[in-house]
Amino acid sequence: MANGSHFLGGTITWQLQNKSATGTPVAVLITQTYSWTYTSAICTSTMIATNQLIPISVGSLTCSPICPVGFGTVSATPHCTDISVINGITVGQHLDTVHIPTGSNFSIAFAGGAWGSLTSGGSSWSITSHVNLVLRTNNGKYNSAPVSTMMSPINIILNESTIITVPLSDADGDVLRCRWATSSNGVDECASVCPPSSLPSNTTIYSNCTIVITGSTVGNKFAVGLMVEDFINSTSSVPLSSVPVQFIVKVIAPLSCIYQPKLILPTESCTPIKVNETFTSTLLAINNCGAIVTITDISTLSFSGMVQTSVIKFNSSVFYKNLTWTPTINQVGYQPKFSLHNTVLHSMSHKMVRIHVLGLHTLQKQRQQQQQQHP
Incomplete structure (x- = not known):
């Protein structure tokens, strides 16, 4: 096994606080999401509710070729989220707003040296995101980078060709394509785990962001490193931005039941929530395998402040956990999708929802529009 320790992957994305901003500098929100082994980064429900940092120090982001004026020091140590x-598994997220000149075009990276134990590849990692503050040619506004809510690790069944679909969204509705991360062109996107040499033979990535992979030995773990890029249209070959997605794939023995559990989150695909008002919901998991399977955990990838109960058994078929979240003023706007997986015996079943946090100015504008429509 390659040297390894505690890192399980992650992603870095960014967006303008105001896509129609004029002048310079402009405010850019950088969102870092990382996963760690639980024993090396122990968080609790209380730490999640109070937005505390994961109890490890991992340094700061670096820039290539140089950081623009106003970027400052951006910590990579995230707040506990899941x-x-x-x-x-422990998941954390860190949000920072930097004020940098319009037209800035550079890369930001989080690098370290302690991947969770891997079958191939080394222990070092580099997760790199390309930030481009040149105005778009189609609408004269700033671009927003794609967002992925990929969880880690992902289990695949021994000797079964498995299709992994990377969950993605893009606020601009751009064309999205995926490719393997590389360490060429002076930007290191993957350090010691650059595909395809770090993956099982014949592993394939397609531009529509699906991966086909087969594991031949139970217990083997592989780090997957890819880049998601957004394009202004289907014929363009020049990406507007590049966002990293890195995660671990683990090979497991065949399951006692082939039927995937069903996840139900009774919330609309885009749910509006007011700042400082508490949102509550229930996450249901339906067991389709009868008494031979018990759902003991539902892993999630959410955002700062989302508090969850442990899994509760309603009956042999229905399991659930309760969710509570009170958004702050700093979370106004569309939040990255809330992603979840049934785990323990099943890992590929997932569902995502998106939440829109409404600030006071947004609510006032909506009321004015409603009054105009219904005098």
Whole structure:
């Protein structure tokens, strides 16, 4: 096994606080999301509710070729957002707003040297995102980078060709394509785990962001490193931005039941929530395998402040956990999609929803529009 320790992957994305901003500098929101082994980064529900940092120090982002004026120091140590003690996973997210000149075009990276134990590849990682503040040619506004809510690790069944679809969204509705991360062109996107040499033979990535992979030995773990790029139209070959997605794939033995559990989150695909008002919901998991399977955990990838209960058994078929979240003024706008997976015996079943946090100015504008429509 390659040297390894505690890192399980992650992503870095960015967006303008105001896409129609004029003048310079402009405010850019950088969102970092990383996963760690639970024993090396122990978080609790209380730490999640109070937005505390994960109890490890991992340094700061670096820039290539140089950081623009106003970028300052951006810590890579995230706030606790999700835990799965059973699966040994801690997830954290860090949000920073930097004020940098319009027209800035550079890369930001989070690098370290302690991947979770891998079958191939080394222990070092580099997750790199390309930031481009040149105005778009189609609408004269700033671009927003794609967002991925890929969870880690992902289990695949021994000797089965498995299709992994990377969950993605783009606020601009751009054409999205995926490619393997590389360490060429002076930008290191993957350090010691650059595909395809770090993956099982014949592993393939397609531009529509699906990966086909087969594992031949139970217990093997591989780090997957890819880049998501957005394009202004289907004929363009020049990406507007590049966002990293890195995660671990683990090979497991065949399951006792082939039927995937069903996840139900009774929330609209885009749910508006007011700042400082508490949002509550229930996450349901339907067991389709009968008494031979018990759902003991539902892993999630959410955002700062989302508090969850442990899994509760309603009956042999229905399991659930309750969710509570009170957004702050700093979370106004569309939040990255809330992603979740049934785990323990099944790992590929997932569902995502998107939440829109409404600030006071947004609510006032909506009321004015409603009054105009219904005098």
